[in-house]
Amino acid sequence: MKRRDFFKKGTQGAIGVSMLPVLTSSVSASAPDMADRSADNWQQLGSGKKGIPTRKKELTFDVVVIGAGMAGISAAVSAARNGANTLLLQDRPVLGGNASSEMRVTVNGVQSLNGKHTVERETGIVEEILIENRYYNPQESYPIWDHVLYDYVVRQKNLTLMLNTQAIDAVTSGNKIVKAICWQSTSETEFVIKSALFVDCSGDGLLAAKAGAEYRTGREGKAEFGESFAPEKPDGWVMGDTLMMISKDMGEPTPFYPPSYALKFDAEKANDRAVKQFKEGFWWVELGSEFDVIAVRESNRHKLMGYMYGVWDYIKNSGKYPEAANTVLDWVGSIPGRRESRRFMGDYILSQKDLEEYRHFPDSVAFGGWSLDEHCPGGIENLSDPPSYFHARFKQPYEIPFRCLYSKNISNLLFAGRNVSVSHMALSSTRIIGTCAMMGQAAGTAAAICARKNISPRKLGTDFIAILQEQLLRDDVYIPNRPAADSADWARKASAVFGSSTISGDVKLLYDGYSRDEAETIHHWEADGVNAELQLEWEKPIALSQILLKGDTNLQRQIMMHKNPEKNKNQVKGVPPELLKKVSCEGRINGKWVEIATVDNNLTRLIKLSFDTVNVTAVRIKLTETWGYKNAKLFEVRCYS
């Protein structure tokens, strides 16, 4: 539903209830101008004043990001870091979307590849967050995780966060969104937000849909994209929502009495829905819809609660799991996590073949590699099918083009996360959170560049894609088959580069454009021990103000936290030991070495040494200390004026 003339209608009070969002209980049917309190009998007892509080605000930004799941957070932070005055809108009290304490989905990424690298971890913003979480939240508490995210977001320059605020409508002009209409439930305030660019990372995409952006729901048939795993004929099924849970051990037998609404779990017929552990929930407690998964959210939620307790009842009371006698539910979700609803159409629809053939796109901006993990239609109400088909795994990461991340018909609208322009089958892999977050970083960076250049995302994609890709690579995103070639980088123009004693790799690899070891080729330099040094030398003095390093966080090892501590087995707790903790840099100014920057207690793979501009003929980077590993290791060095 478009609202080109929202204000006219608004003042006449002509908008009926059907046009208002279903999800927000506070929106009154007859008063779309929600700040109007003229009829209130409202008295401030302290001052004795009577009056009408103004609760309608207009704000203007360069970029508005809707939804603060991991995709939205990545989009907003990257837009802000790239200079755009950015707003991040989130309709829940916490950040993280499916990954938040409200839903507790694990932040997985590219893993279980069937190749030399089984894990090909995402770098950039999502990695920064996961490392911070290991540092600030060693207890792996979900509520603390929420606040790790909160701190990460609120401390960013150029970024405004609004929680409990839902984008409920769009005002459009031509094929552009001009304003987002938002409702902040806690303060009963309506926000009208103008912006040059909108990035819908809300999963469901209410704002984008209201703006008239083209989207699909359901499953494509085999024929459309030649997808071997797709159903013969297209249908309306989407993957479902799921309620999670976490248990704990009481140390003594403790009974469980199911609630009245529990639904019996028919384990005999459950087809691969095996109960192998009692520690965390079961992803297959899932319900989708054949017609409109959004419309049935509340009834599905109720049923999911019933199924969840039903499974638990089976575990506790069927007699089959005496090992669970001491186990009790400690946390249960109340808001189901969401896998799939609207998929918005961009200039390209990524499909199964693109993934399987590892198609190279000139406008790639992200990668994926989770298996084709398509959940069965109907979820737990379709026991005859396995909960997921696990169609196939990948050998290596596949590419995701920028054309999937903006709307084909709304010219200033971008997307990231599970609502982007992919087929249902491709979504069965791309929906994984690490992948969603990388799309977020790409979309946010793109939005900032569009705002700066005053161009549309499409124009950015066709005329300036190299600018976007180079910025992403600089900000530590990895794009398969797209090495960096930044002409502004002085490291590539150095006359001599050498380091202290090498144990593996080569200092030359530090400016070859690749900032990670790929399965078949290495791109690192590892010194023999810590306290290592790296020197770059130029023939003539150059003006420098920043040095960027990419350190080692072991991208073949996972770092996310888990609901089930057992799953940390293969990981290390805390900051990756390989990562450099202390780094400093000297510049040779007029023949003398002068310390120009130091970073201590470093938590990021991308290490930024920034300083006031100096004229140097050489720099000497001192890699003083790691978080535990015996050698200093780098993947990239860049120098900028």
Add this chain to the structure above:
Amino acid sequence: MIKKVLSLFFALFIGLLFQNFGGTVGVSDNVKLFAHTLSLSDPAKYRPDTTVYTLYEARGENGVPTEYYMDVVSVYCLDEVCKVVPVRLYWNMMGDFVKYELRNNNKLEKADGKPFSSKDYEKLQTILSDKNSPLRDMAIGDILKTSSTEGVDAISGATTLVIDGKATIKGATLTCYTLWHWANGLIKQHIQSVTGSILTTNQLTAFLETGELDEKLFAIKQLKIHKAYDAKVAGLVLQAMATEELAKEGLNYFEQSADEVYFDAIAKIAANGTDEQVKICLRSLAGSTKKATPAYLNRLALQIARQQSYQMVDLYLELMDKKDNRTAEVVAGTMPLLDREILIARRAYWFLQHCDLSKAQQQQLKKFERENKDYL
């Protein structure tokens, strides 16, 4: 974490029966068997808790260990019920895997419950002998993971293959993984330290002359532990330092020696060594607390003018800077560099700026400064 060998035990008995796989029996006379107790963690377990194992050493007549063996267990799981089979692994005196042996009619099985075929047994020998197997870099969790599921059902005993077929036996990935890590893991260091403690200095130096790279590295390490620094041994170590790896190990050896031995070795390498070897020496010298005399450093500085690469020049001058050795001899050796390519010339210029120079030298420096303003 390397747990040290606890002790050398008694000779068990003389004339031990060696049983090869397949049941052939060989008798070896005059072999003594020694037992060494080790605390090791099972490579197939997630947790690093250690168990005590006995490593048997067979020692030949000449007092040299000929072979080691240890009994480990291989694990395979079927429907979450795991079965363990004892396997005996053999290594040579350097700790390199030689062969495995199943005793008492034990048999290995695959995930589907089928026994190993004779082909499988042969393949296992090939897999375990491959030091560079992809199994080396894999974590146990990679092996146990089935498919990427969203949830928790990812771990199961029924392993699926995630590495190329050559590295494992289908249906027995976990067995291959476990045994490979037993055969090629930390045990090597344990065996080397046992062997090293038994061999004499003469036996060790023999490796320096004829051994493979691995043996040379081993010998140098052991000679350091033996504190063997007489002129002959030191000379052989110096000769052996032909590759970068050996040069590093050699430097470790010399760093523990008396000052004159250390300085002498470095001077010799500086005079004759490759750039890579010299770099290692100069870095060692720069970081060393051993006191080099000005005369020694002056002699070293004679090398400066012959350096071809900028990095080498930089290293030498950094060293002289660091040791505060800006003597007339060093100046004399550095002045000619002002005529070389700009990076080298400029480095020399900056060094010379802080030295006491003659009038003529000062003028030369001024001239350089005038002509190269843009580069400074």
